[in-house]
Amino acid sequence: MAPARFGQSELGAVATMAWRATARAFRMNATTSIGAIALLIIVLSALLAPWIAPYDPLEQNILESLQPSSALHWLGTDYYGRDTLSRILYGARLSLLIGLLSILLAVVVGTLIGLVSGYFGGKLDIVIMQVMDVILAFPSLILGLILVAMLGASVTNLILAIAFTAIPAFARIARAPTIALREREFVQAGRALGYSDSRIMFRHLLPNIVPDVLVMASLWMATAVRVEASLAFIGLSVAPPTPTWGGMVREGFENILDSYALALFPSLAVLILVLALNLIGDGLRDAIDPNLRTES
Amino acid sequence: MTAFILKRIGFAVITLFAVLTLVFFIVRVLPGDPASVVLGDQASAASIEAMRQKLGLDQPMVFQYLDFLGGVVRGDWGVSMATGRPVVAEVLNVLPYTIELTVAALILGLAFGVPMGIWAAVNRNRIPDYLTRIVSLLGLSAPAFVSAVILLLLFAIQFRWFPVISSGQDTSLGGKLRDLALPAVNLGLIMAAYITRVTRSAMLEVLSQDYVRTARAKGVPNNVVVWRHAFRNSLIPVVTVVGLYLGILIGNSVLTEIVFNRPGLGKLIVGALGQRDYTMLQGMMVIYTFIVVVVNLLTDLVYGLVDPRVQYR
Numbered sequence: 336m337a338p339a340r341f342g343q344s345e346l347g348a349v350a351t352m353a354w355r356a357t358a359r360a361f362r363m364n365a366t367t368s369i370g371a372i373a374l375l376i377i378v379l380s381a382l383l384a385p386w387i388a389p390y391d392p393l394e395q396n397i398l399e400s401l402q403p404s405s406a407l408h409w410l411g412t413d414y415y416g417r418d419t420l421s422r423i424l425y426g427a428r429l430s431l432l433i434g435l436l437s438i439l440l441a442v443v444v445g446t447l448i449g450l451v452s453g454y455f456g457g458k459l460d461i462v463i464m465q466v467m468d469v470i471l472a473f474p475s476l477i478l479g480l481i482l483v484a485m486l487g488a489s490v491t492n493l494i495l496a497i498a499f500t501a502i503p504a505f506a507r508i509a510r511a512p513t514i515a516l517r518e519r520e521f522v523q524a525g526r527a528l529g530y531s532d533s534r535i536m537f538r539h540l541l542p543n544i545v546p547d548v549l550v551m552a553s554l555w556m557a558t559a560v561r562v563e564a565s566l567a568f569i570g571l572s573v574a575p576p577t578p579t580w581g582g583m584v585r586e587g588f589e590n591i592l593d594s595y596a597l598a599l600f601p602s603l604a605v606l607i608l609v610l611a612l613n614l615i616g617d618g619l620r621d622a623i624d625p626n627l628r629t630e631s
Numbered sequence: 632m633t634a635f636i637l638k639r640i641g642f643a644v645i646t647l648f649a650v651l652t653l654v655f656f657i658v659r660v661l662p663g664d665p666a667s668v669v670l671g672d673q674a675s676a677a678s679i680e681a682m683r684q685k686l687g688l689d690q691p692m693v694f695q696y697l698d699f700l701g702g703v704v705r706g707d708w709g710v711s712m713a714t715g716r717p718v719v720a721e722v723l724n725v726l727p728y729t730i731e732l733t734v735a736a737l738i739l740g741l742a743f744g745v746p747m748g749i750w751a752a753v754n755r756n757r758i759p760d761y762l763t764r765i766v767s768l769l770g771l772s773a774p775a776f777v778s779a780v781i782l783l784l785l786f787a788i789q790f791r792w793f794p795v796i797s798s799g800q801d802t803s804l805g806g807k808l809r810d811l812a813l814p815a816v817n818l819g820l821i822m823a824a825y826i827t828r829v830t831r832s833a834m835l836e837v838l839s840q841d842y843v844r845t846a847r848a849k850g851v852p853n854n855v856v857v858w859r860h861a862f863r864n865s866l867i868p869v870v871t872v873v874g875l876y877l878g879i880l881i882g883n884s885v886l887t888e889i890v891f892n893r894p895g896l897g898k899l900i901v902g903a904l905g906q907r908d909y910t911m912l913q914g915m916m917v918i919y920t921f922i923v924v925v926v927n928l929l930t931d932l933v934y935g936l937v938d939p940r941v942q943y944r
Contacts, residue, residue, distance in 0.1 A: 366765075469649045472923050476882030477900070481657070481912060484904045561774045565886055568776045569901055581776075588780055588890065595784050602777040610772040617768070 348542035353549055367618025373611035377604075381427035390418035392425040392578050404596060411596040413586060419597065422578035423604050429572075429579050430608060433490065434560040437497035442552050444498070445505025446544065450536050452506065453513030464510070467503035475500035479562050483571045490573060493566065497559050508551045512544050550620045557612035564605045580605045635935055643928040647920060654916045655699050658909065659692065703917055709910040713903070718914035721899065726918075729895035732814055732884055737873070739819025740826050745869065747823070748830025752838060753857060763827055770824025775883035779817045779890035786813060814891040821883055822876070829872040833865035840864075867934065874930025878923065 380387065389408075395415040402412040410419040452463040470478070482496035516522060517540075525535045566572055567581025568588075575582060580601045587598030674682075683689050690698070702708060708718040751763040770778075787793045793813050837843065838861050846856050885897030892898075896915065903911035 465649070469646060469653060472646065472650065472878070472920075472927065474878035474882040474919065474923070476885060477916075477919055480885075480900070480904065481916065484912070485658070557772065561772075565774050565776060565882075568774075568886065569889065569904075571904070581774075584776060584780060588776075591780070591783065591788065595788065598780045599784060602780050606769075606773050606777050609774070610769060613768055613772050 348538070349545050352542050352545040364618040364621060366614050367621075370611040370614025370618065373607055374615065377427050377608050377611070378431060380424050381431050384421075384424040384428060388418075388421035388424045390421040392417060392421045393576050394418075403594065410600045411594060413583070413597055414590055419583070419600055422583060423580070423601055426578040426580045426583060426601065427604070427608070429490070429577070430560050430563060430605070433493050433497065433563045434556045434612075437494045437559045437563075438501060438552055438556045440494065440498040441501035441505055441555065442548060445502040446509040446541075446548055448502065449506035449509025450513050450540060450544070453510035454517060454532065454536050454540065456514070456517075460510075463506070467506045470500070471503040471507075473500075475558065476562055476565055479566060480569065480571060483566055488566075488571050488573065493563060493572065497562055500562070501555050501559065504551060504555060505548060508547050509544050512547060513540055516540055516543055546619075546623045550616055550623060553612055553619055554616035557609045557616065560605070560612065561609050636932060639928055639931045643924050646927075647924045650920045650924070651700065651703060651917065652696075654913060654920065655696055658913050658916075659695070699913075708914040708917060711903075711908055711911045713906040713908040713911065718911055721911065722896070722914060722918050725894045725896060725899050728893060729884060729888070729897070731811065732818065732887070732893065732895060733880060735811055735815035736818030736822050736880065736884075739815060740822025741873075742823075743819070744823035744826025745830050747827040748869075749834055749857065749862065751827065751831045752834035755835060760831075763831070767824040767827040770820055771828070773821065775817060775821060775886035776890055778820060779814075779887055782813055782817050783890060810893070814887045814893055817887050817891075818880065818883055822880060825876050825879070826869065826873065829869050830865065833868040834861055837861045837864045870933050871930060874926055874933075877926045881919065881922065 395417060396412070397415065399408070399412050400414055402408050404411050408418050408420065410423065412418055413422070448463060448467070452460045478500050479496045482499060483492055486492040486496065522535055522539060525539055530539075563572065564579075564581035564584075567579040568585050570582075570585065572579045572582055583601035584598055584605070587594070587596075587601065591598050680689075688695070706719055708722075710716065711718055711721055714721065747763050747767070751760045754760050773781075793809060838857075843856060843860055846860050847853075851860070881896075884895065885900065887893070888895040888897035889901060896918065900912070900915045902908075903915060
């Protein structure tokens with residue numbers, strides 16, 4: 336992989352690498368495109384929810400409690416007579432927001448930790464990676480659950496807790512190529528020219544790490560969405576009546592004998608979003624390492 | 632081999648110690664004074680102070696830490712704030728249910744995942760490969776509560792083959808199996824999805840090795856090549872990954888236990904969360920840490936058994 340061209344801004348180089356990998360992924364694989372289309376639809380419905388949702392997601396109508404699918408309510412209504420379709424459309428916002436921001440935070444912090452740890456090496460590296468392994472050893476759902484329970488359930492805390500569980504993965508994925516590249520000629524040339532460590536790290540090493548991090552990010556965003564939904568299902572998410580997919584499944588599950596639709600449709604929504612993100616992640620990985628081809 | 636085992640055990644003890652320290656500080660550092668949380672908003676300053684003393688929160692942090700570590704070693708994990716019973720007793724009470732579920736899921740996962748992975752690898756880039764790829768991706772995308780709800784809708788409500796809410800009272804073998812079936816299938820399918828992917832990639836790697844080509848060239852039947860030459864060597868990554876995915880299995884067992892209303896660690900921890908039972912939560916984290924570290928240790932050791940080269944490292 337070519338090092339970033341001199342004079343290009345960090346951001347520009349990072350964006351170029353990211354763009355190339357993504358473009359390759361879509362040229363190669365039909366399933367990646369299916370994932371991307373599904374994700375696009377979900378993102379659009381989340382953004383356009385106020386305009387396309389047939390009802391107010393919070394509007395209760397006890398006369399229409401637990402209705403099956405009909406022309407009026409395509410996906411039926413819940414116990415309070417709220418329209419399930421509208422709630423799913425609005426619920427997508429929270430899933431996407433928390434998934435995206437938590438992984439963004441984990442990417443920034445984790446990559447920074449991995450880059451520094453790998454670049455400087457030595458004792459610092461050993462200690463940092465030991466801490467990361469310890470966090471990674473813990474089941475992410477359990478760790479997230481305890482953190483959210485203690486911090487209190489709010490959007491910010493959910494993002495922080497999920498990001499915390501994902502940071503070690505990004506530290507590791509950023510560290511490996513950093514160590515491999517550290518001794519390469521272009522880095523040594525930079526040192527000989529008297530570049531500062533931070534300039535070498537951010538301008539010359541970082542762009543080469545981006546593809547790996549990108550794959551990891553889309554796969555971990557799938558995990559983040561899954562963990563958020565799971566926490567909401569357990570009851571650790573934004574307080575009702577705000578619609579969350581996990582919370583809707585929970586409510587549907589409590590009324591499962593009266594109406595199957597209530598538990599089924601939000602379940603499918605979670606499944607489709609996570610699947611779409613995983614398909615994209617798989618495709619990106621194939622694009623970056625053609626030898627691997629959807630290997631785990 | 633002995634040196635290898637000792638080294639691994641030493642490493643496990645260090646990890647355990649590190650995680651216990653992390654657990655201690657997570658519980659202490661996070662906002663919210665346990666004493667005032669237990670007593671509620673209306674509690675007087677005096678009763679909060681009394682509760683802090685009872686919980687040992689008035690002691691310096693160092694003493695609390697040593698006390699905590701000593702307690703963990705002695706098997707004294709404190710008393711549940713909610714039930715007043717020892718945390719260890721509560722945990723041991725439900726642990727067999729979770730182990731039962733996890734082992735059953737693991738067996739199912741291996742029984743389906745390994746053959747499917749081999750089938751996919753042997754038929755690379757043909758229909759069986761695409762089929763297993765889609766199915767396994769679906770399996771690892773489904774959060775455990777989603778698949779559990781779908782299984783429940785299908786087999787308990789639509790077909791009525793299994794009870795919707797298992798009583799847990801039926802202690803006969805048949806009754807126990809009936810209660811275990813759907814939760815185990817739920818967890819097992821997720822496990823199978825992961826195992827399929829790993830087995831496939833491990834098999835693909837081994838099948839491209841020179842010695843496999845040599846075996847084929849000298850006329851060894853395909854069956855023998857796949858099972859004797861390739862499969863045994865692909866076991867190593869499979870074993871490691873099964874160990875690595877234990878965390879996913881544990882997380883998913885929490886959700887599975889909730890949906891199927893099964894007693895176990897998952898229901899215990901969620902109950903403790905609802906009641907703000909800090910000692911119980913701390914104890915749960917300790918037990919989860921134990922499980923993760925012990926399984927990682929076992930994984931390392933099995934790794935050594937499956938791959939004779941490991942002991943020379």
